[in-house]
Amino acid sequence: MNERPEFPPLYRPFAVTPELDPFERCINVAADGAEAGTLLWSIGQEACECAVVLAPEQSLEASLPVVLVAMLALGDALGSLVPPLVAVTFGWPDRLEVNGGVVGGVRMASAPTDAPAGPPDWLVIGFGVALRGPWGEAEPGDDVHRTTLADEGCAEVATVDLLEAFARHFLAWINRWQEDGVGPVVQAWMSRATGLGKPIEIEVGDHKRQGTFAGLTESGAMRLVKEGVTQTISLDEAMRVPSWSV
Numbered sequence: 509m510n511e512r513p514e515f516p517p518l519y520r521p522f523a524v525t526p527e528l529d530p531f532e533r534c535i536n537v538a539a540d541g542a543e544a545g546t547l548l549w550s551i552g553q554e555a556c557e558c559a560v561v562l563a564p565e566q567s568l569e570a571s572l573p574v575v576l577v578a579m580l581a582l583g584d585a586l587g588s589l590v591p592p593l594v595a596v597t598f599g600w601p602d603r604l605e606v607n608g609g610v611v612g613g614v615r616m617a618s619a620p621t622d623a624p625a626g627p628p629d630w631l632v633i634g635f636g637v638a639l640r641g642p643w644g645e646a647e648p649g650d651d652v653h654r655t656t657l658a659d660e661g662c663a664e665v666a667t668v669d670l671l672e673a674f675a676r677h678f679l680a681w682i683n684r685w686q687e688d689g690v691g692p693v694v695q696a697w698m699s700r701a702t703g704l705g706k707p708i709e710i711e712v713g714d715h716k717r718q719g720t721f722a723g724l725t726e727s728g729a730m731r732l733v734k735e736g737v738t739q740t741i742s743l744d745e746a747m748r749v750p751s752w753s754v
Contacts, residue, residue, distance in 0.1 A: 513671040516679060519547045519560070526552035531634035534559035535617050538630040549671055554641035555612070556667040558674065559634030564627040568618055571631060572728050572743045573690050576697045577681040578614045578633045579604065583700060584681075585673035586637070590662045599702045600710075600721070600730050601746040604637065606662065608702075609655030612637035613752040616743075635674070636753070639667065654752075690726050698723060708732075712746055 515521045520543060524530050530548040537546060544563035550556075564571040579598050587596045590606070597605045603613040612635060619629040640658035657665050685693050698704060701721070709718045710730065719734035729740040 511668050513549065513668045513675075515547060515672065515675045518679065519545050519675060521547045521549060524548050524550045526550055530557045531559040531615050531617075531632065531636075534561060534632045534634060537561065538632050539619070542630075544630075547675070551667045551671070553639075554643065555636055555638055556670050557634070557636045558671055559615075559632055560678070562631045562633060563629075564618075564631050566627055567625050568621070568628050568631075568744065569624075569727050569742075571618075571627070572616075573685065573693055573726070574631065574633055574682075575601070575614060575616050575743050575747065576693050576724075576728050577685055578616075578635060578678060580681050580693065580696055581674050581678035582614065582635050582637075584677040585670055586665070588673055589665045589669055590657075590660075594660060594662060596700065597702050598697060598700045599751075600724075601728075601741075601743050602750060603752050604635070605702060606655060606657065606660045609653045609660065610752050611643075611655055611657060611660070613750065615750055616747055637670065639663075639665075694724050694726060694728070697728075710741060710746070711751070712741055713749065717741065 524533055530550050534548045538561045542561050544561055546561040549558045582604055583596050595607050599605055603610050614633060614635045616633050618631045621628050638656040640656045643654055643656050657663065703721045706721060708721045709716050717732060719732035722731040722733045724730060725740060728743040732739050732741060
């Protein structure tokens with residue numbers, strides 16, 4: 509594909525070859541001092557991937573809702589391109605779902621810091637969406653239903669259009685977060701959440717936690733209720749190992 513996406517002027521876009529991971533590459537350039545807005549993208553035959561460098565102005569905990577912002581942007585972008593009856597939903601903490609199957613999701617990384625109350629030097633947010641191919645094939649022991657856009661009748665979605673739409677919606681949601689606070693972000697995310705109000709099992713590291721998904725905190729942490737006791741699981745903790753991969 510020779511067509512290149514057009515991004516809003518706030519971004520500094522660079523293409524990477526399909527064999528490279530834009531997210532991992534973006535972490536490297538961020539650590540080397542890349543400017544906020546640096547965006548790396550790749551369009552392969554089987555996946556659409558993108559990552560952006562950000563410059564947080566708050567602590568890592570206060571910056572974590574950017575994960576929700578990215579998911580909302582990706583959900584809105586995909587929702588604008590797929591047929592009207594196709595359901596686009598979110599699985600906490602990082603999964604994007606189409607018709608109930610996981611088609612990809614978001615990833616996040618931040619600069620290490622010895623001052624938890626201060627902002628990290630950089631933060632990288634990225635996403636991947638499976639277009640077609642072996643991603644939708646179940647593997648032994650895999651309890652996540654994976655699918656692809658092609659498998660869900662969305663083979664005509666142009667990846668260039670998905671990248672452009674994500675970039676626009678991401679800026680729009682960042683602006684809303686800054687202007688209206690995190691409340692509308694959390695509410696919008698929960699309106700598309702899978703399993704809200706139902707018993708679920710969450711795998712965090714080597715442990716599995718069970719309870720009723722009671723909602724999110726203002727930092728995007730999950731509130732999990734078990735036997736009348738509420739515990740929270742932070743986005744940072746839950747996303748150390750992605751629950752999806754393209």
